[in-house]
Amino acid sequence: MKEHDKKPINIWKIITIVILAVFFLFIAYPLLLVLKKSIIDPNSGSFTLSYFQKFFTKKFYWIGLINSFKVTIVSTLIAVVIGLPIAYLMRKVKIKGNGILEIFIIISYLSPPFIGAYAWIQLLGRSGVVTKFINSVFGMNFNGIYGFLGIVLVMSLQSFPLVYIYISGALKNMDNSLNEAAESLGYTSVERLFKIIIPLVMPTVLASALLVFMRVIADFGTPMLIGEGYKTMPVLIYNQYMSEVGGDDGFAAALCVIIIAVTIILFLIQRIIAKRYSFSMTALKPMIQEKAKGIKNITAHLFVYFTVFLAILPQIVVIYTSFKKNRGGQVFVKGFSLDSYKATLLSKNNSVILNTYKLGIIAIIIIIVLGVLISYLTVRKSNILTSILDTITMFPFIIPGSVLGISYLFAFNKSPLLLSGTALIMIVSFVIRRIPYTIRSSTAIIGQISPSIEEAAISLGETEVGAFTKVVIPMMMPGVIAGAIMSWITTISELSSSIILYTTKTQTLTVSIYTEVIRGNYGNAAAYSTVLTLTSIVSLLIFFKVTGKKELSI
Incomplete structure (x- = not known):
């Protein structure tokens, strides 16, 4: 075959297929397994x-x-x-x-x-x-x-x-x-x-x-x-x-x-x-x-x-x-103290706050990367594949967290996809659950950027990918970061899927608050809740600072 007959590799189509495969693996496949388990008899294997x-x-x-x-x-x-x-x-x-x-x-x-x-x-x-x-x-x-x-x-x-x-x-x-x-x-x-x-x-x-x-x-x-x-x-x-x-x-x-x-x-x-x-x-x-x-x-x-x-x-x-004084976190007595914080934040085996921030930050980084790519593909590279991608990425928006958590345990509890019990399955859950919001906000931002700006960059000798990374992304960043902050706040507050997927090594603040309330340790639950609330407030103030807004729009 002659050199000039070779078709150039379409990098955007490859990216679309890869992202589509990831979402089929972590959305379509688990949900199809849920459907299969609901209509197949486990003993006979027949339809029921x-x-x-x-x-x-x-x-x-x-x-x-x-x-x-x-x-x-x-x-x-x-x-x-x-x-x-x-x-x-x-x-x-x-x-x-x-x-x-x-x-x-x-x-x-x-x-x-x-x-x-x-x-x-x-x-x-x-x-x-x-x-x-x-x-x-x-x-x-x-x-x-x-x-x-x-x-x-x-x-x-x-x-x-x-x-x-x-x-x-x-x-x-x-x-x-x-x-x-x-x-x-x-x-x-x-x-x-x-x-x-x-x-x-x-x-x-x-x-x-x-x-x-x-x-x-x-x-x-x-x-x-x-x-x-x-x-x-x-x-x-x-x-x-x-x-x-x-x-x-x-x-x-x-x-x-x-x-x-x-x-x-x-x-x-x-x-x-x-x-x-x-x-x-x-x-x-x-x-x-x-x-x-x-x-x-x-x-x-x-x-x-x-x-x-x-x-x-x-x-x-x-x-x-x-801040109320208590005995063992359950019985409150007169006066104020830091007992609840000593029992939670300063305990020897306390990793829930670190887990929350670590897993949340990793998830948000992935959300930003995927969100920007998906929104760009659906707006600028519209075709049958990107339309399917746009549809499948909206599914987590309407799927309850507990359902997603259970579907993940059905799908990823044995080799070669043994993810249950790991930090990775928690991160994937956070990403899948919260990415629709970032995709939505990023799509709105790209819609406001004229394609002629990219065309001008390409006419000056830049590649399509170069125009995207050097022109489009910098113009999107303020809005994307603002959307990511809001996604971050909702990610660290996630409970429905986390309560099903967590282990002692991946326990987060929300899971800790829930378990402490169930045990009747209201003092400990209050201390964890205060940390979560203050984190949300600080994140919200950063959002206002980054966007220059004084109000929130969704």
Whole structure:
């Protein structure tokens, strides 16, 4: 063959195939094994639906799915009812301390829900401070907020910031001249809210509500800690797989398939709604904060302050509890001390903080590299392979963490792919779980970079790869780093998959907090939680510094 007949190697196609193979290995392959285990009899090897029949014919099991829907629907509705007016008031009215309040809201969102559950146990549990006060003052026999009400309380307060962030961004892009036109026609402020503002932001409301729905239905830590007898699907899956009396892998796999089917349907609904009702607005005249007067001003401030206080209260309780004097981490006595920190951070065999930072940093580096490459390929090198890659990388966004953890143990527990029990499987789990967010943010950034800039570099003698590394990446870096910081915060807060995959050598802060709460060592749990909260706060401040922003957008 002549030299000029040889086709040049397409480096981008090779990169696409390699990344696609990695994601098939760590997403498609484990999930296909879950499906296989759910429909194949382990003894005969024949096809069976007995596991699904067992689920739908026994109330003990299917009631878990009903419970999940009840908790999720109520929590989502409350989150919207709280998040929408908070976003509107923060955009429309001059609220004193607006910047600090927004940081508090973001911190409450970034904090793991199960920490909120632990904090509310301290307040409204059977021996909680508020519970004792209510029972002694009013002569009641209040037995705590365990069960349905407790889960809804925690998830609503932890989820409304997500609705707030989305709607606040939508209001920022809204043209206020529409609102002013309605005012000139005689509409009152309440009428304008329901007939102009809410219809305009409704697509964003629905999108954020569906995201909250998927987040709540997949949550494991909160119902496990505060649900008690009120079992939800993630708890059923965990208990069935990890049961000390012999879990049933096949039945656990069937439960995983059911919850995956539910979340996929929800995701498709979200996509349909987004395409059908989406529209864009240009804020030619953006909404301006105005100082309210009289009772309106007082009501607005009280509502915002009280809601934000309830949202940030778990973090306050955790930090306060971490400094309380205790005996063995379980019994609190009068006074303050550093006992909890001595028992955790200064213990001889404490590696959980180092594990958290080490595994998290490695995962974030991989997330940045893969996220930038995948977003570039899907935007600039669009073809059938990159379309498949774009689709498969979105799957972890809708797969509950506990399901992913179990699927990894199914797939990687024997040679030649023996990863279970290693740090590598934890890192892979973090990467797969959090990479969709970085891909999404990086794709938005690349979309803002004109292809003509790359073309100019190539016309000056640079290769395609050179133009990408020397021109595109430097232009992307500020946004990518900002997205990576947010991914970092959510990575170090990961529990659902970590609780299934960890070993004593790879135990992280979130796993330690969970296990300490289960053992009743609330002092130790508070110390670990404080470290996690402070890490999130510092990371958030770095995010604001890097981006130059004073608010968060998702």
